[in-house]
Amino acid sequence: MTDRSDRVVGAVFLAALACLIAFFFDFWGLFGLAACGLLVLGLALGYGGARNSLAIRLSLAALFAAYALLLAGLIWVDRAGGGPRLVMGFPLGTALLVYGIWPLPLVAGLLYALLFRSSVLPEEKLQKFLAEHGRREPDR
């Protein structure tokens, strides 16, 4: 069977391969980018047919872009060095990690909740599934 999941899995394969190559040649920036790509591709694979929804596509693209920007910010701060200018209690690079990379994926959790009824598991699909394949739980 060739479906869209095949393409996503092919991309997962390439991203994992890129991580390994980046590790062997010590390109940690590339490793980070490929790792973030792998995570977003994981989400895309999980959405299955629902990933055709424009909202999901745009959100996943935005998530990857935000990851890439934050990673680029960390690399820039790492190279620029500089003094202990604190942003909300942390040096700039650490603030990008604590207030950026850490909470950013909550957006993915929020998206899952907001699109649950329309795209992730619509009620009519669930009812059809249960009617065709549901197993009656034994009486308790």
Next chain:
Amino acid sequence: MPIAASPAIIVCVAVYLVCCFGIGVWSLRRTRTAADYFVAGRSLGPFVMTIATMASIMSGFGFVGGPGLVYEWGMSSLWMTFSATIGFALCWVLLGKRLRLLAGTREILTLPDAVAARYGGRGPRLAMAAALVLGVLGYLGTQILAVGMVLVAVFGIQLPLALLIGLGVLAFYTVAGGILAGVYNDVFQGIVMLVASGAVLYYALVSGGGMSQISANLWAMDPKFIGPWGTREPLADLSWYLLFSLGWAGQPHGITKFLMLREPRDLRWGALSTGMVYMVCSLLWMSIGLAMRSLVQTGVEKPLAQPDLAAPVFLMHYTPPVVAGVVFAGLLAAIMSTANSFLNLGAAAVVRDIPMALAGRPPRRELLWSRLVTVVLLSGSAVFALYMENLVALLGTFGWGTFAAAIVPSVTIGMNWKRATGTACVVSIAVSLALNFTLELLSRHRLYTLPHGMSVGCLALLVSLLVFIAVSWMTDRGRSERLPPDVKAVLEI
């Protein structure tokens, strides 16, 4: 660990143990079948699911090892715990509805049951059960040892007696109420952990003079320490982030909770809420480690003999006894909730999964056998923890990576990709186990360490993913078209 022996701490921990015991009594009358014992009779609502998942994943490592790692390496180790937000989203998106719907079509009580339904044949079920048994042995040994150490610190008693008390309570509620008692204890324990984390954050900030002051002190000591990568190489931190992010979807004590959910609709807010409560608990990991290092740097506190003492020393010296008592109870809660989940997984693998793989059916009187095997596993692990500490530590360190590398490809990808095959499942599990074990052994004996601080588990996960996909491409031969209708529907919905 230093001895606390404060009346307030002893009372808090004693009350906690009594509550666990009480939940065991309550669950005893509600556990009548193997389905009750292994999947809580599929009765979990969304709130229980959220707190129980967080509590079973946040082990003693998060409460003791985590602050210790921050004390030692600065921000580096936070890449592990910061992965939870994306990790839980991946769990829910990749596995939530598929595992729950599959459990609604057949009798799926365990992860190997799900693997057997997905791929057919006995090989995948046996391979998954073997991976679970190996991982469970290591995790359980370390958790049991940790229960003993905490009770030694609280009551000032000898380790064997501490093990007898801690394991007695754990054994009672696990054997009596199975995962039902485990889950409701997880909820109670999770709430204790949340309260403890919030309180610790406050006292850490107060004792260190605020986050800005802590950061300034640490910057003066070593700018790298408080920098985003900490004192380890960026590649090491990123490899942890990847391993722990994708790895959440491969932790059996977390993802089997999907099989226990009452309604598929209850999945809706789980990814967000579990990520958020885990963030709160991670504050303890971050705040104690940074505050303790700052206090040592400014000469307020003497340097610690071991990084793992960061949490207990901080609690005893910088928090009121009642708060320290709640946090010690929280620590015990974190350890016991994880141990309970692993006992359940181990019992299921021995009583159900391996006999199903070898003989095609579980034993008669499955519930009775499950209870007996739980007792045997607990006793065996206690002996294992007391007398084979080196082996326990080795198995413990490779626990997370083993599960991630073995389960993520075969279950997480396999449940979302029709072309995945049983052969690929078996081969990738075998490769992941061999790679994890060999590299951990070489590293432990200082014969070979991966360059740039790369985590062994991450390498094993990447290789296992590539192997799984490549072998599936090679062995598919149209099998994806012949999937059972219910499995096909689960993959397509």
